[in-house]
Each structure stands twice: as C-alpha cells, then as structure tokens.
Amino acid sequence: MTVEIISVGTEILLGNIVNTNATYLSMQCAALGLSCYYQVVVGDNEPRMAEAMKIALDRSDVVICSGGLGPTEDDMTKEVACRVMGEKLVEDPETRRLIKTYMGAFAKSHRGYQITENNWKQAMVPEHGIVLKNDNGTAPGIIIDKNQKIMVLLPGPPIEMKPLFDQQVFPYLRKKQTEVIYSTTLKIVGSGESYVEMSIRDLIDRQTNPTIATYAKTGEVHLRLTAKAESEEKAKKLITPMKHDLEKRFGTLIYTEDEEETLEMAVVRLLHDQNLTLTTVESCTGGAVAARIVNVSGASEVFKQGFVTYSNQAKQSLVNVKAETLDQFGAVSEQTAREMSEGVIHNAVSDISLSVTGIAGPTGGTKDKPVGLVYVGCSCRGKTAVRELHLSGNRNKIREQTVVTALTFLRECILGSM
Amino acid sequence: MTVEIISVGTEILLGNIVNTNATYLSMQCAALGLSCYYQVVVGDNEPRMAEAMKIALDRSDVVICSGGLGPTEDDMTKEVACRVMGEKLVEDPETRRLIKTYMGAFAKSHRGYQITENNWKQAMVPEHGIVLKNDNGTAPGIIIDKNQKIMVLLPGPPIEMKPLFDQQVFPYLRKKQTEVIYSTTLKIVGSGESYVEMSIRDLIDRQTNPTIATYAKTGEVHLRLTAKAESEEKAKKLITPMKHDLEKRFGTLIYTEDEEETLEMAVVRLLHDQNLTLTTVESCTGGAVAARIVNVSGASEVFKQGFVTYSNQAKQSLVNVKAETLDQFGAVSEQTAREMSEGVIHNAVSDISLSVTGIAGPTGGTKDKPVGLVYVGCSCRGKTAVRELHLSGNRNKIREQTVVTALTFLRECILGSM
Numbered sequence: 001m002t003v004e005i006i007s008v009g010t011e012i013l014l015g016n017i018v019n020t021n022a023t024y025l026s027m028q029c030a031a032l033g034l035s036c037y038y039q040v041v042v043g044d045n046e047p048r049m050a051e052a053m054k055i056a057l058d059r060s061d062v063v064i065c066s067g068g069l070g071p072t073e074d075d076m077t078k079e080v081a082c083r084v085m086g087e088k089l090v091e092d093p094e095t096r097r098l099i100k101t102y103m104g105a106f107a108k109s110h111r112g113y114q115i116t117e118n119n120w121k122q123a124m125v126p127e128h129g130i131v132l133k134n135d136n137g138t139a140p141g142i143i144i145d146k147n148q149k150i151m152v153l154l155p156g157p158p159i160e161m162k163p164l165f166d167q168q169v170f171p172y173l174r175k176k177q178t179e180v181i182y183s184t185t186l187k188i189v190g191s192g193e194s195y196v197e198m199s200i201r202d203l204i205d206r207q208t209n210p211t212i213a214t215y216a217k218t219g220e221v222h223l224r225l226t227a228k229a230e231s232e233e234k235a236k237k238l239i240t241p242m243k244h245d246l247e248k249r250f251g252t253l254i255y256t257e258d259e260e261e262t263l264e265m266a267v268v269r270l271l272h273d274q275n276l277t278l279t280t281v282e283s284c285t286g287g288a289v290a291a292r293i294v295n296v297s298g299a300s301e302v303f304k305q306g307f308v309t310y311s312n313q314a315k316q317s318l319v320n321v322k323a324e325t326l327d328q329f330g331a332v333s334e335q336t337a338r339e340m341s342e343g344v345i346h347n348a349v350s351d352i353s354l355s356v357t358g359i360a361g362p363t364g365g366t367k368d369k370p371v372g373l374v375y376v377g378c379s380c381r382g383k384t385a386v387r388e389l390h391l392s393g394n395r396n397k398i399r400e401q402t403v404v405t406a407l408t409f410l411r412e413c414i415l416g417s418m
Numbered sequence: 419m420t421v422e423i424i425s426v427g428t429e430i431l432l433g434n435i436v437n438t439n440a441t442y443l444s445m446q447c448a449a450l451g452l453s454c455y456y457q458v459v460v461g462d463n464e465p466r467m468a469e470a471m472k473i474a475l476d477r478s479d480v481v482i483c484s485g486g487l488g489p490t491e492d493d494m495t496k497e498v499a500c501r502v503m504g505e506k507l508v509e510d511p512e513t514r515r516l517i518k519t520y521m522g523a524f525a526k527s528h529r530g531y532q533i534t535e536n537n538w539k540q541a542m543v544p545e546h547g548i549v550l551k552n553d554n555g556t557a558p559g560i561i562i563d564k565n566q567k568i569m570v571l572l573p574g575p576p577i578e579m580k581p582l583f584d585q586q587v588f589p590y591l592r593k594k595q596t597e598v599i600y601s602t603t604l605k606i607v608g609s610g611e612s613y614v615e616m617s618i619r620d621l622i623d624r625q626t627n628p629t630i631a632t633y634a635k636t637g638e639v640h641l642r643l644t645a646k647a648e649s650e651e652k653a654k655k656l657i658t659p660m661k662h663d664l665e666k667r668f669g670t671l672i673y674t675e676d677e678e679e680t681l682e683m684a685v686v687r688l689l690h691d692q693n694l695t696l697t698t699v700e701s702c703t704g705g706a707v708a709a710r711i712v713n714v715s716g717a718s719e720v721f722k723q724g725f726v727t728y729s730n731q732a733k734q735s736l737v738n739v740k741a742e743t744l745d746q747f748g749a750v751s752e753q754t755a756r757e758m759s760e761g762v763i764h765n766a767v768s769d770i771s772l773s774v775t776g777i778a779g780p781t782g783g784t785k786d787k788p789v790g791l792v793y794v795g796c797s798c799r800g801k802t803a804v805r806e807l808h809l810s811g812n813r814n815k816i817r818e819q820t821v822v823t824a825l826t827f828l829r830e831c832i833l834g835s836m
Contacts, residue, residue: 011633013454015445016642019437022459027433036431037466041440041457048455055473071612072632073622105790105808106610116616136811159636159815215434280705280726286712287698287705290726294704297780297813299728305736306726308698308708314723317767349735362715395715 001176003034004060006052008067008077009156010043021066021161028165032173033181033228034062044074053084057149062173067156069139071118078124078142081151085144087126092140095131096123099138132168136160143172150176182235183226186246187256189219189263189408196221199249203242210239218397219404220263252415264292267407270414271302271352276380278410279350280306281319281340283331283357284374288403304350309340319343330369332357337375337386345379352380354410358389360398372398376406378413385413419595421452422478424470426485426495427574428461439484439579446583450591451599451646452480462492471502475567480591482583485574487557489536496542496560499569503562505544510558513549514541517556550586554578561590568594600653601644604664606671607637607681607826614639617667621660628657636815637822638681670833682710685825688832689720689770694798696828697768698724699737699758701749701775702792706821722768727758737761748787750775755793755804763797770798772828776807778816790816794824796831803831 005022012019022039029036037060042052049068056063068077082089099122103115122138125131132141139155141164152169154161174180188196196214197204200223203212210227225242229235247254255266271278280290280303290306293299307318312331315321320343321336329335340355358374365371374389387409391398423440430437440457447454455478460470467486474481486495500507517540521533540556543549550559552573559582560571570587572579606614611634615622618641621630628645643660647653665672673684689696698708698721708724711717725736730749733739738761739754747753758773776792783789792807805827809816 010631012441013444013457014448015441015443016633018441019457023430023433023436025433026431030432037461037463038470039431039437039459043455045455052456070634072615074631102810103610105810108806108808114613116612118612118615136815157634157636159811159818163812213434282705284712285709286717286721287700287708287724287726288712290705290728291703291709291817294702294706294726294728294817295814297778299704303704304729305732306705306728308705308712308724308726310708310712310718310724311722318723360715396713399712 001034001061001173002059003029003036003062003064004056005029005036005039006056006063006065007039007041007156008044008049008065009041010045010074012041012067013043021156021158024158024162025064025066025165028170029062029064029173031181031183031224031226032170033177033179034173044068044076046076046080049077049080050084053081053151057084057151061148062150062152064152064154064169066154066161069122069153069155071116071122071138073118075121077153078126081142081144081153082126085126085146085149085151087128087144087146089124090127091120091123092125092131093123095125095140096120098133098140099123102138130172132164134160134164136163141165141168143169179228179230180232180235181226181228182232182239183224183259184239184243184257185259186223186225186243186250186254187261187263188221188223188250188253189255189404190253190412191221191250196223196250200246203245210242212242218400219408255411262295263404263407263411265296267411268293268296268299268302270411274414276302276352276414277350278303279344279353281344281353281355282306282308283310283315283340284360285356285358285399285402285406286310288399289354289356289406292403292407307344315340320346332359332369332373332375334375334386334388337377338384341377341379341386342384345384352378352410352414354378354406356402356406358391358398358402360395360402362395374398374402374405376402376409378410380413385409419452419479419591420477421447421454421480421482422474423447423454423457424474424481424483425457425459425574426462426467426483427459428463428492430459430485431461439574439576442576442580443482443484443583446588447482447591448599448601450588451595451597452591462486462494464494464498467495467498468502471499471569475502475569479566480568480570482570482572482587484572484579487540487571487573489534489540489556491536493539495571496544499560499562499571500544503544503564503567503569505546505562505564507542508545509538509541510543510549511541513543513558514538516551516558517541520556548590550582552578552582554581559583559586561587597646597648598650598653599644599646600650600657601642601677602657602661602675603677604641604643604661604668604672605674605679605681605684606639606641606668607673607822608671608830609639609668611639614641614668618664621663628660630660636818637826670830673829680713681822681825683714685829686711686714686717686720688829692832694720694770694832695768696721697762697771699762699771699773700724700726701728701733701758702778703774703776703817703820703824704728706817707772707774707824710821710825725762733758738764750777750787750791750793752793752804752806755795756802759795759797759804760802763802770796770828770832772796772824774820774824776809776816776820778813778820780813792816792820792823794820794827796828798831803827
C-alpha cells in the first residue's frame with residue numbers, strides 16, 4: 001500500500017513552523033511497511049485543499065492529513081475531506097459530551113472563559129467515519145475507509161496527533177497490510193552517530209531483510225532493525241541474530257530495547273531496581289534534569305527533591321559549596337560540581353546525587369572557560385565522579401545535550417563504571 | 419506571484435530527516451511577498467518527480483526545488499527539470515573548472531580520494547539557464563526563466579542552499595515582485611483559542627488587507643496581522659489601526675508584540691523591569707518551570723534558585739510546609755500551594771515566589787482530587803494568591819499546560835491583577 005501525507009496549515013507555508021508532523025508520520029508509515037511517495041503541505045483554503053486531497057486519493061491508497069481540525073472558521077479539513085469523499089457530516093453525541101467535559105474543566109481554570117458556539121463544530125463527524133477519541137484535545141481523529149481508499153484526519157498539535165496515530169491509526173493500518181513488518185529499536189547513549197555507524201558499517205553494507213537504520217537524537221543513537229515476513233513470529237526470528245550481534249558490539253551502551261522506553265524511564269527503572277533515591281543539584285540546566293526525571297510516572301519512589309542553585313549564593317546556602325571553592329575555581333569547575341554533588345549526600349537526603357554546572361551561553365564564556373564547558377558530578381556509594389564536557393550549539397542545544405549527558409553519566413555511575 | 423516549494427529526497431519521505439529547507443524557503447518567500455500555496459516532497463524517482471514538477475508549474479508562477487543535484491545516479495532533479503521545461507543540458511566550462519578546484523582540495527585532505535567520472539555530471543547546465551555559483555559545494559544552483567514560469571534548482575544541504583538562495587535567488591525574485599509583505603504577531607496568554615476568535619470575529623469577517631490569523635500554542639494564542647503594500651512603511655501603516663484595536667480588546671493578556679519573544683522572556687523582562695527576584699517551588703512540574711525561566715539568557719539577574727519538592731518530606735524540610743497541612747489537606751491543595759509559596763518568602767530568599775503542586779497522572783488521582791487538579795501559588799508584596807486549575811490530557815500535556823499557566827499567573831500577580 002502507498003501512503004501520502006498532507007499537512008494542512010498556512011503557518012507551515014509561511015515558514016513559521018517546521019513540518020515535524022510529516023516527518024513523524026512518514027517514519028511511522030515506513031515502520032508499517034507503507035510506501036510514502038509524496039508529502040504535501042497546503043494552506044487553510046478550501047479549493048486548494050480539495051485539489052490536494054483529490055490528487056492524493058488518485059495516486060495513493062492511504063491519505064493521512066494533519067491539521068485544520070480546530071474550532072475556528074479557517075479549520076476546514078474535515079469539511080473538505082467529507083466533500084471529496086462524498087460523506088455527510090453528522091453530530092456525534094459522544095464527542096459532544098467529551099467536548100463539554102473538556103471545555104468545562106478549561107473554563108473553570110480560565111476566568112471569563114465560556115464555551116462558544118464554534119466549539120460544537122468539532123462534534124461533527126463523517127456519517128461513515130470511524131471516530132478516534134482524543135485524550136489531549138477536543139478534536140477527535142477520524143478514519144474514512146471507503147471505495148478502496150483510506151483517509152485519516154488528525155489534529156495538528158503533535159501532542160494530540162502522535163498518541164492518536166500510535167494508539168489508534170497504527171494498529172488500524174497494520175491490519176490492512178498483508179506482509180507483517182516487525183521492528184526492534186536498540187537505543188544507545190554515550191556514543192556519537194558516526195562512531196555507531198562505523199561500528200556497524202559491515203551490517204549496513206550487507207543488509208537485506210532485516211534492514212538496519214540509524215537515527216540520531218540529542219545525545220542518543222537509535223538503531224532500528226526491521227524485518228518483513230508473513231507473520232510477526234517469523235519476522236522476529238529474522239531479527240534475532242542481528243540483534244544479538246549488536247548487543248555484543250554495544251554492551252551497556254544500549255540502555256533499552258523497548259521502543260516506548262525513554263532514557264529517563266530507563267534511569268528511573270535502574271534506580272528503582274537498585275533501591276536508590278536521587279537528588280539533583282542543577283545550575284545551567286535550571287531544573288531540566290529533574291523535570292526530565294519527573295516525566296516518568298512513578299518517579300516519586302526514587303526522586304524526592306531537587307535543587308536549582310542558579311546563583312553562587314544558592315550553591316552555598318542550599319548545598320554547602322564553600323565560598324573559597326567558588327572564589328578559587330569558579331562556579332563552573334570540577335571542584336564546584338563535586339561539592340554540589342557531595343553537599344546533598346552529606347546531608348543524607350538521598351543515596352545518590354547528580355550535579356550540573358556549566359556555561360550554556362550565549363554570554364558568560366571566556367577564553368579559559370568557553371560557552372559549552374559543562375561539569376556533571378555524581379556521588380554514589382561513598383565515591384564522587386565528575387566529568388568535563390565540551391558541547392557546542394546554541395543555548396538550548398547545549399542545555400538539552402547536558403541533560404542527556406547527565407542522565408547517561410548517572411546511569412554509568414550506577415552501573416559501576418564510574 | 420505564487421511560489422511552490424518542491425523538496426526532493428527519499429530520506430525526507432522515510433522520516434529520516436526533517437524538511438527544514440521547505441521551512442526556510444517558505445519564510446524567505448513570505449518575506450518577498452510571494453504567496454506560497456503548496457509545499458511538496460517527492461523521492462528520487464524520475465516519473466514521480468516529473469509529475470510533481472508539472473503540477474507545480476501548472477498552478478504556480480515560481481517553483482523552487484531543493485535536493486537531487488548531487489553527483490550520484492539517483493540525483494536527477496536537473497535532468498528531470500530540463501525535460502519538463504524543454505531545455506537541453508550543456509557543459510558549463512566555468513562550473514567544470516570550479517569542480518576541479520574544489521574536488522582537488524577535497525582529495526588533498528581525504529587520503530585515497532579521487533575525482534570520479536560522475537562528478538562531471540554536475541558541470542552540465544540547462545542551455546538557457548542562469549548558473550548560480552556555489553561557494554560551499556560542487557553543485558551550482560540554477561534558474562530557468564522561461565514562458566512566464568521560473569524554475570529554481572538548489573542543492574539539498576542547507577549550508578549550500580541557504581547562501582545560494584539569499585545571495586542570488588532572493589535578489590532575482592525581488593526584482594520580479596512589485597509588493598512587500600509585512601507581518602506583526604500579538605501573543606496572548608490566559609485565554610482559549612475559540613474565545614479569542616469570538617472576540618475578534620468582526621475583524622476576521624471583514625479582513626482584506628491586513629489579514630488576521632489565529633494560531634494556538636500550548637496555553638497561548640498568537641494573532642498574526644499581515645499587510646501587503648508597495649513598501650514596508652506603507653504595509654506597517656496599514657497594520658497600525660488593527661493593532662491598536664486589538665491592544666484595546668486584549669489589554670495585558672497580550673504579553674508581547676515581538677515575534678522573537680517567548681512567554682518566559684516576557685516574564686523575565688517584567689521581573690527585571692520591576693526589580694524583583696523569583697524563587698520557584700515545584701512539585702508536579704519537577705523543575706520544568708525553573709528550567710523554562712532559565713531558557714532565557716540573562717535570567718540569573720532575577721532568578722537565583724528553585725526547589726523541586728517532589729515528596730512530602732521535601733515540602734516540609736525545604737520550604738517549611740507544616741506536617742498538619744499535608745495531613746489535613748493533602749499535598750495537592752490550596753493550603754499546601756500557599757505554604758510552599760510563603761515558605762520561601764519567609765526565608766527572605768527572594769521578592770516573589772511561585773509554587774506548583776498537582777496531579778499530573780496517569781496514576782494518583784481520586785474522585786475528589788482527579789488527575790489534572792493543579793494549584794499554583796504566588797507570593798508577592800506581602801500577599802499570596804492561589805489558583806485552582808482543572809487540566810486534561812496525558813501526563814506531559816498536563817505538565818506543559820501547568821508550566822504555561824504558572825508563568826501566566828506569575829505575570830498577572832506582578833501586574834497587580836491578583
């Protein structure tokens with residue numbers, strides 16, 4: 001089956017936002033074994049949207065649209081799709097009920113807010129459409145499966161689009177595929193993309209079925225193995241030898257083989273398994289390491305508190321960094337990172353501590369201590385280790401890399417390789 | 419004039435890379451006053467590429483392609499474009515000379531590298547094409563201006579594409595344009611998208627020049643006013659009355675009129691202007707509010723420290739929440755939010771404090787205190803205000819909305835509307 005991705009939104013055509021939805025949907029469709037030959041972006045304009053949909057339905061089996069399902073007048077993806085597919089719009093009582101609940105809760109926390117007439121537009125669905133319940137917004141997703149063509153409509157915000165696609169559209173489309181595609185992802189930290197690629201060059205060169213692909217994320221490299229076969233079991237069998245080979249090559253650099261598990265989830269799992277509690281002490285990341293840990297539901301068992309010691313004063317008063325240390329070595333130094341980390345352990349508030357101090361830029365760098373210089377410290381089982389990092393990029397990029405590297409370092413320290 | 423952007427590359431269709439070229443080109447075309455109605459992505463496949471180009475030339479005045487100009491066999495954008503535009507390929511001696519120089523230098527720094535026969539493919543150009551010298555690679559850019567249509571071919575790597583576009587294509591297209599486009603964005607917090615739209619329904623209904631569009635972000639609504647005129651000055655003048663009208667309607671709900679300013683930047687600016695320092699005390703957001711503040715370069719002047727009090731124990735020991743309060747009302751309560759906020763003010767560590775406690779889910783909710791119940795507290799100038807929120811969505815969505823709402827609440831408190 002072939003698939004075409006249509007992203008709806010004038011803001012994409014104006015270059016105001018990057019079309020990451022198309023990237024995500026294409027990647028997921030590739031995982032499903034669907035061939036994507038076209039991605040199209042069209043604005044919130046009825047005739048042009050209709051034309052794009054007609055062309056897509058003419059040349060592709062599945063058309064996935066995202067965007068234009070909001071309550072306002074220029075949101076018209078659903079209306080146009082229904083016209084093109086010959087569907088009538090009817091009100092879905094369940095969706096209306098959900099909108100009422102959702103908007104009612106919203107109104108309570110936003111003074112002066114009222115549900116307006118245009119909100120109910122979102123309760124209208126195609127007569128023969130499949131309504132996909134959206135847990136993160138008021139626009140339901142929709143599948144219209146008719147005359148050998150499948151049209152999928154998803155809301156534009158990624159936080160709504162992704163769970164809808166993963167939980168409801170992906171399984172739907174998988175059932176339509178005759179060959180089963182099975183993928184496994186090995187997630188690697190602590191190694192660059194080109195190094196990983198060099199280490200598996202031989203596997204890349206002789207790949208057929210399974211195939212192997214590398215995806216670089218901030219501070220991570222994901223290896224995706226994909227096999228096609230007539231059953232999931234057979235596809236899994238095809239993958240197993242290559243997977244074992246990679247496990248040998250990368251060892252504990254692989255933090256998970258579970259597609260759903262993030263680095264922070266792996267770290268929380270590790271803390272949990274080893275019965276350790278963690279405290280964070282952050283300067284340049286400003287709480288982002290703690291926030292990442294708290295992404296994980298159930299983090300409260302291993303994470304009790306964190307400090308954001310952004311000023312020198314806070315480093316002294318909250319975690320007992322010595323004034324002399326700050327004077328002599330500066331806030332961004334191996335010594336300060338060490339004392340930040342040891343300070344909380346001495347207060348016996350947790351088993352393990354993780355500290356971060358660095359220069360995220362764009363200002364604050366010097367010749368000796370340039371922007372991108374970061375120290376991460378970890379105290380665990382009576383020992384403290386500190387690592388010096390030299391990162392590049394803008395402020396956000398440096399801070400993002402710092403968070404990932406800090407979590408990776410924490411993981412290494414727990415695993416005993418500090 | 420209308421423009422269409424075609425990005426060529428199978429890696430985009432597989433979701434392996436994000437199509438940032440289309441974003442960049444669209445933004446530049448908007449600045450030129452070109453109307454971009456479509457972006458298309460097509461793979462390295464001759465018939466499909468030809469079809470995409472034909473459709474584009476049929477409906478748009480200018481077609482800008484990026485990608486597929488490399489030396490390998492699957493790079494065929496130039497060949498296909500020439501076929502579609504009825505152009506013959508001829509060798510350009512100057513380009514051949516440049517390739518020789520460039521590849522010679524490359525070979526010197528890469529042992530074992532040799533110029534191969536397919537490199538010379540890049541020296542072939544359309545007979546009536548304009549050749550654009552590429553300082554950062556071997557593929558020249560090309561403009562074919564023929565039969566009232568302009569086809570622009572650019573290499574795919576952004577580091578080559580952007581300077582070629584900016585220095586040679588932009589001025590070429592500007593000469594063809596008679597109008598300038600100018601946009602202003604008003605960013606609104608504390609109000610839902612449909613409520614904002616209802617409040618400006620009359621403006622939307624009678625829009626011509628300038629136009630007005632709403633964009634929803636998490637917890638924010640952006641209003642973009644766009645005018646066309648023969649000069650930037652005249653376009654600005656067209657926008658002014660509508661801008662003043664919107665300022666009257668939304669007042670302090672508008673946190674900025676600067677396209678580049680984020681909510682956290684506006685909050686840091688406000689703290690700075692009022693000479694206030696801030697401390698954060700976070701439970702369910704786990705440091706994300708502090709991290710958002712620290713996004714802003716220069717935040718250190720107003721933000722000195724934050725606490726992540728994820729456990730009850732931490733709430734007591736770090737910010738002096740009373741054990742009785744936690745016992746009687748629970749960690750997620752108006753009273754606890756109040757004490758978290760007041761605790762740090764009593765310790766006189768900053769002028770203003772912002773506290774957050776809530777249930778982000780998916781577990782931890784009860785009938786009385788469901789997932790999505792959040793309290794934000796703010797102590798400022800001897801007063802403490804607490805707001806109760808009822809949010810919905812998954813864990814991330816709830817936490818993201820909480821961060822935005824907390825910053826909005828902080829802003830309101832500083833502005834004296836608490």
